[in-house]
Amino acid sequence: MDIFSNLAIGFGVAVTAQNLLYCFTGVFLGTLIGVLPGIAPVATVAMLLPLTFSLSPAASLIMLAGIYYGAQYGGSTTAILVNIPGESSAVVTTIDGHAMAKQGRAGPALGIAAISSFIAGCIATLVVALFSPPLAEIALKFQPADYFSLMVFGLVGAVVLARGSVRKAIAMVVLGLLLGLVGTDVNSGVIRFAFGLPALAEGISFAALAMGMFGVAEVIYNLEQHAADRKVVAVAKIGRVMPTLADLRQCLPSIARGTGLGALLGILPGGGALLSSFAAYTVEKKVASAPKNFGNGDIRGVAAPEAANNAGAQTSFIPMLTLGVPSNPTMALMIGALMIQGIQPGPQAMLQRPDLFWGIVASMWIGNLFLLLLNLPLVGLWVRLLAVPYRLLFPAILMFCCIGVYSINNNPFDLFQLVVFSALGYMLLKLGCEPAPLVLGLVLGPMMEEYLRRALLISLGDPTVLITSPLSAAFLIAALVLLVSIAVPAIRTQREVAMKE
Amino acid sequence: MVLARNYRLGTPARMGPGFFPTILGGLLAALGLSLTIPALVRDGDPLPGFGLRPLLAILVGIVVFALLLAPLGFVIAAAALILIAGLAEPELRRLEQLGLTLFLIAFSVAIFVVMLGLPLNLWPNI
Numbered sequence: 001m002d003i004f005s006n007l008a009i010g011f012g013v014a015v016t017a018q019n020l021l022y023c024f025t026g027v028f029l030g031t032l033i034g035v036l037p038g039i040a041p042v043a044t045v046a047m048l049l050p051l052t053f054s055l056s057p058a059a060s061l062i063m064l065a066g067i068y069y070g071a072q073y074g075g076s077t078t079a080i081l082v083n084i085p086g087e088s089s090a091v092v093t094t095i096d097g098h099a100m101a102k103q104g105r106a107g108p109a110l111g112i113a114a115i116s117s118f119i120a121g122c123i124a125t126l127v128v129a130l131f132s133p134p135l136a137e138i139a140l141k142f143q144p145a146d147y148f149s150l151m152v153f154g155l156v157g158a159v160v161l162a163r164g165s166v167r168k169a170i171a172m173v174v175l176g177l178l179l180g181l182v183g184t185d186v187n188s189g190v191i192r193f194a195f196g197l198p199a200l201a202e203g204i205s206f207a208a209l210a211m212g213m214f215g216v217a218e219v220i221y222n223l224e225q226h227a228a229d230r231k232v233v234a235v236a237k238i239g240r241v242m243p244t245l246a247d248l249r250q251c252l253p254s255i256a257r258g259t260g261l262g263a264l265l266g267i268l269p270g271g272g273a274l275l276s277s278f279a280a281y282t283v284e285k286k287v288a289s290a291p292k293n294f295g296n297g298d299i300r301g302v303a304a305p306e307a308a309n310n311a312g313a314q315t316s317f318i319p320m321l322t323l324g325v326p327s328n329p330t331m332a333l334m335i336g337a338l339m340i341q342g343i344q345p346g347p348q349a350m351l352q353r354p355d356l357f358w359g360i361v362a363s364m365w366i367g368n369l370f371l372l373l374l375n376l377p378l379v380g381l382w383v384r385l386l387a388v389p390y391r392l393l394f395p396a397i398l399m400f401c402c403i404g405v406y407s408i409n410n411n412p413f414d415l416f417q418l419v420v421f422s423a424l425g426y427m428l429l430k431l432g433c434e435p436a437p438l439v440l441g442l443v444l445g446p447m448m449e450e451y452l453r454r455a456l457l458i459s460l461g462d463p464t465v466l467i468t469s470p471l472s473a474a475f476l477i478a479a480l481v482l483l484v485s486i487a488v489p490a491i492r493t494q495r496e497v498a499m500k501e
Numbered sequence: 502m503v504l505a506r507n508y509r510l511g512t513p514a515r516m517g518p519g520f521f522p523t524i525l526g527g528l529l530a531a532l533g534l535s536l537t538i539p540a541l542v543r544d545g546d547p548l549p550g551f552g553l554r555p556l557l558a559i560l561v562g563i564v565v566f567a568l569l570l571a572p573l574g575f576v577i578a579a580a581a582l583i584l585i586a587g588l589a590e591p592e593l594r595r596l597e598q599l600g601l602t603l604f605l606i607a608f609s610v611a612i613f614v615v616m617l618g619l620p621l622n623l624w625p626n627i
Binding site: 050216219220223224391392394395396398399400402403406407412415416418419422423426 | 555556559560562563564566567568570571579582583586587589597601602605609613
């Protein structure tokens with residue numbers, strides 16, 4: 001089957017009244033979340049998981065995906081207008097975006113952000129459509145050993161690209177892997193690490209962990225910060241939204257570069273929107289002519305990262321859909337959503353359920369169109385949302401988290417898990433440990449164990465199979481290279497610090 | 502850096518057979534240890550202060566919600582959750598909070614129970 005007939009299937013799935021509605025709901029909620037600082041898209045996806053139980057797998061993925069890339073759009077709005085990134089990937093947009101707003105060019109900044117996101121989204125959707133099928137074909141030939149090593153590579157990537165200390169990130173992955181092993185062992189039926197609690201036999205509630213870490217812990221953290229600085233938000237005047245033709249012409253190369261970079265980085269494990277936008281801004285600063293304008297309201301400084309974060313958000317679906325390996329916590333949650341629906345994402349699912357895969361691809365494009373329509377004319381409405389005080393917002397977040405966690409199993413015990421993980425998440429935030437690698441570890445833990453076990457079963461207990469299989473060896477080497485590359489500068493800076501003392 | 506890493510070592514005794522899980526668990530525990538010891542030895546910045554008020558208010562709120570949900574139903578449990586969690590905010594505004602509570606309960610009941618049909622008990626079971 002060629003790509004066009006596949007896309008036709010996809011649009012057939014996506015363009016039903018029902019799925020269009022879910023797609024719209026998704027991007028709408030995503031924009032909302034993106035605009036409101038203090039709620040991360042991961043937490044939103046986690047909170048809305050229970051909403052998707054009654055939906056078909058395709059509809060639920062379409063909606064969750066919409067939330068994710070919708071948030072990339074929304075985040076830029078607050079970044080430009082009030083200098084607060086609504087979402088972490090919009091941090092770089094504040095630099096030039098807010099500078100433009102101060103010069104009275106907030107309108108064009110918002111316009112170019114939306115336009116470049118749209119262009120990037122369209123191209124990234126094509127990339128997903130073109131590259132996923134061959135990748136899935138390759139993935140079907142993977143042996144268990146290859147899979148195991150691929151996951152090692154994925155986790156190392158997540159560690160390397162995480163902010164902050166590498167060692168902490170590794171520790172978080174390990175902790176996540178361990179937590180993933182809680183519950184009944186698939187092969188032997190033995191219940192592990194359950195502390196005699198029958199409710200833990202089915203493993204740790206993934207939703208409880210994600211909501212605790214990303215939802216409740218953030219709320220606690222924010223409340224604390226808020227007491228410290230409670231500033232009145234000054235909103236810049238928006239004015240004309242459409243950028244001029246000259247602006248557009250100036251931006252096109254930046255958009256193209258941003259898209260390419262974002263699409264590439266999105267595929268990498270641990271990549272996605274955040275890294276893409278930072279990288280795009282840095283590259284743009286080096287490549288573009290008259291770089292000294294950057295930081296003082298250069299429109300290209302808005303276009304490139306906005307294009308990149310949107311492209312990255314979309315291509316990060318590729319490893320999730322084709323390999324079943326999540327590249328960031330949001331993708332991990334989507335895998336969770338699919339598994340609740342009884343679908344194990346990966347090459348099998350992709351080839352057996354083309355409607356699902358192509359439906360999502362098609363919905364991405366439609367979602368981008370919705371976003372353009374939602375954002376350009378309605379900017380004023382979104383901005384007004386910023387006036388909602390946090391003291392009204394946080395009880396709502398808490399309540400949705402509680403309902404969400406409870407309704408997955410209708411078990412109050414899951415709420416106690418939520419409490420435990422909220423406390424843990426808060427501690428980790430305080431200690432500067434990122435919860436993202438932990439969540440990836442949690443999802444991959446059982447899978448890695450399973451693949452390792454199978455690999456060793458096939459090789460009759462010979463661990464060298466991990467090195468003798470060429471693909472597996474390649475992944476392991478790549479992981480090693482990544483680790484070393486990050487370790488070297490780390491050693492260097494540590495030495496420098498030591499020298500100074 | 503960080504000193505308080507000890508909880509990571511708390512791997513409980515591995516239960517039952519399962520050869521590979523044991524190896525894997527042991528490996529992971531060893532890795533955790535090797536990460537912890539340097540962190541303990543190194544000098545570090547003092548731990549940042551913990552804001553107890555929001556932490557306690559919110560966690561207690563969720564616990565109470567969990568305890569009340571089954572016997573007293575969603576409406577009462579949710580009200581308790583919002584009111585207790587509201588204590589995290591120093592500038593308490595009674596009236597506003599009451600309105601918010603009513604609104605949120607009505608909103609969640611409408612979406613989750615009426616529209617999505619989640620099996621939640623709304624009122625006390627007698």
